[in-house]
Amino acid sequence: MIWYLMSRAYLQCIAESCGKPLESKKDSFQCPHCGGLLEVRYKFEVMDPEQVRTQWHQRRLSGEPIDRSGVWRFRELIPFTEEGTRIISLSEGNTPLVGARRTGWWAGPVHLTVKHQGNNPTGSFKDLGMTACITRADSRSVRVVACASTGNTSSSMAAYAARAGIKALLFVPKGQISEAKLAQALDFGAVVVEVGDTFDQAFSLLRELAVEMGIHLVNSVNPFRIEGQKTIVAEMLEQRAWQPPDFIVVPGGNLGNISAIGKGLRELKGLGFIEKVPRLVVIQAEGASPFVQTFRAGSSELLAVDFPDTEATAIRIGHPANWQKALRVLEWSNGLAESVTDGEILEAKTTLAEDGIGCEPASAATVAGVRKLVRAGAIDRDADIVAVLTGNQLKDTEYVYRHRKVGESSKTRLQVEPDLDALRQALMDKLFAVPV
Ligand SMILES: *Cc1c(COP(=O)(O)O)cnc(C)c1O
């Protein structure tokens, strides 16, 4: 599908001491003056929020692929495409916002709904960013895209690159990414290189090579990823009749997602779509919590973690690339940052499952964090909270098997002799036993 629109976008350095716009016509991820991260800025048209909201709503009835996408339906917020741009879309977004009553009670009580990004084409929120950055790469005639990844970025990149007819190269830490994610990347035909022991190591190697070999990086330092990802806010607010919640809670790895959500809110506020700003909350795993530590210390340097450790592999990151962007949106929204143990993540995931909601361990960190913050008095009871569940339940089945072991003590996972009496006995015990 071809889309015509005047680009109103330019790239600008985020460093306060620099802040220069990028003059080169070529996309870049780093400011040529100071090495800082870049972000996409716009000269937005003047919009009438009421009218634009109606238009967004009406597009849901359209059969056009560009309107069916939960990212491009909000294209007024991402006007970086140029005349003749081909939109690379898999009908991403359009994810459900569902109540989680038991989990809300367990975590608070708070009024909890979850925005389930696991319902995306490749099973994570990464698809929102990938449609934007692969569309951009394709419009720049890029031939090879690459990323280092804890898994979901690779699944997503592989799918969108395949769709665009672009070669995909993937660096993953050896033996550290879930089988399902690796399978997706392989299935979509990406070239997969297992290298290094941590994400950070794989990423720094790739970063060096990419510059040298002219390979186009689509890690979340790619500012166009953030543009696609920020549209989650518009979709969520639309689902809530444009009433912002008190808190939006997000798991933090490389911190692209929280940065995107903050940027989205900030722009929507600037354009007059909302008044109230929800407080943004980042939750990290205790063994991989560089951002929480940095935020607490009020440090102007990242307090990086060299050997990040958590079972929630999607957030096992010690040197988050977007920490400065994240810090800024937390300050802007009067936000919070907290860490939770792997045990707390497991408990949260188990509780979500009792609401019929499955997700990745990293996603469950959000509600574990809410519980901890309510107990500490940092979040009020009865607060209106949206937790962003970032990834699909089936992304990490090894985790489930590890924690739902078969055996005497298991309430749910049985192995029984093929004998009716044995089956009766076992099922009486498990299904009808009176708790003592
Ligand atoms: C990528 C990812 C995260 C972390 O998001 P960042 O933008 O890197 O902070 C969390 N959960 C899941 C399932 C992910 O795939």
Ligand SMILES: [Zn+2]
């Ligand atoms: Zn700069």
